[in-house]
Amino acid sequence: MDTQQNTALTRALAEVAGPLPASGVIHIAIPHTDRFTIVGNHLAQHPDLSCTAVGIAVRIQSLPQGVEVGIKALAAHCREGEKRIAAALRELEAFGYLQRVRDRLPSGQVITRTVFCNQPTALLRPRRPAAPQHPAAPAPRPAPAGSPAEAPTSAPGQAPAPAPASPPEPDMPALPPVPSPPLFAAPPAPLFVPLLPPPTAPKPPPAPLPRPDDLTPELDRAATALLSDLRRHAPQFTLSETDVRHLVPGVAAWLERAARPDVVRRILTTDLPHPLRHPAKLLKHRLTALLPPPLPGSHDLAAPARPRPTVTPFxxxxxxxxxxxxxxxxxxxxxxxxxxxxxxxxxxxxxAA
Known part of the structure; x- marks a missing residue:
């Protein structure tokens, strides 16, 4: 009985941008419209937090304000027991995601508040206070040239209007803003190092194809024959003559290091990705990354001579x-x-004498 294919999954895979990887996870990203929580990769891929702690942190972050997040409250809605939840909360508290702050109410009662921060490293940076916003005063009209500035007059029976304040001196330096203290002290969390570099990161140059110390005619002929014969064992490796001439030095380097032709053929044609889009690039990668070291000589395999002990003569x-x-x-x-x-x-x- 044939396996039923999920047409919806097949259609979603066809809409994934770029070629699908041969191994590993394939992401089908469908945008959320409601009931979603934004979680940073510094938490989802934290190198020192356990998966239980990451899951508990995501659960707490998705809850609204005021919901109880104690050990017993979380154990009532999670499959993990109280011991695992308590250990996960201790991990989150050690890395600054969870804090317990003592606060005093206006009535004088002291309570403990549980605070969860989705990005504890941001609390270590001082926050700048917001500049006060004052309504802009209308600019005074400039006095006409050659006429003295008229003093403001007041109506009879009213107090005279105050004189306008003099403008501030331009030479006075502005005081720097005083940073406000953070909400609560958090222990320094280790800097997160992503497992994969960003797509915009510069890629290192590829390693050059290995070459033999002396490309003799015998090595060149044997390497050419091995590459041309690969299509008999794996039809995917039907190489062009240009690809064969380009890969000959790499195969010759393997043969120069006493690698048998059948061993080289098996390493190059085993465990192939499906589909194989660039056979020449795969051969170049395997010839470069899997190059064996040279065989040691007889003097390298000899046991080191033990130093003779020094004998004191008679x-x-x-x-x-x-x-x-x-x-x-x-x-x-x-x-x-x-x-x-x-x-x-x-x-x-x-x-004595």
Whole structure:
């Protein structure tokens, strides 16, 4: 019985932009119109948070204000037990996503508020206070040239109008704005490093195709024959003559390193992606990335020689002809002690005399 194909899924896959990857996940992105929550990749792909902690954080972030998010309240709606939920909340608190702040009500009662921040690293940056907005005063009319400025007059019975304030001096420097303290202190979270670079990141240059030390006619002929014979084993590798001449140095480098032709053929034609769109590029990648090292020589495989221990030679004592070990000739230990004792006595005798 054939497997039923999901026509809706097939139609959605056909609408995905660009070629579909041969392996890994394929995203079908359908825009949300209601009931959705924006979650940052710093949380969804956090390298140090467990999947349970990430899921609990997404659950808390999707709840409205004022909903209870304690251990028992979360355990009543999640399949995880209270121990796993408590451990996940401790992880979120360690990285600054969850904070418990003590606050005093106007009545004097002290309560504990649970605060969840969707981007804790932003709290570490000081916030600039908003500039106060004042209504702009109408600009005074410029006085005509050559006539003195008229003083404001007041009606009879009224107090005289105040004189206009003098404009501020232009040389006074403006005071810098004082940053306001953050809402609550959060521990420094590690900087998030994305697993994949952004699409706009510059790509490193591709590695060059390996080349042999000496491309002899025998290596060139063997590499050309191997590449031309690949289509017998895998019809996808029906290469053009230009591709064969371009890939010959890479195959020759493998053969120069004592790789057998059947081994090279098996490595190049095994586990192929479907569909194979660029066979020459795949061969160049495998010849470059999977190049084996040169075979070691006989001197490389030889065990290192152990250093011989230094043997102190035998010497003969000049006084008693006793054998003793010493790097230089002289007297044995007993004779040296006897000579030192005798010299000491003679020195004491001369001092007494």
């Amino acid at each position: 010497q003969t004592c000049d006084d008693c002809d006793r054998a003793f070990r010493s790097p230089t000739p002289g007297h044995c230990r007993d004779c040296r002690e006897h000579r030192e004792h005798r010299e000491h006595r003679s020195e004491a005798t001369r001092t």
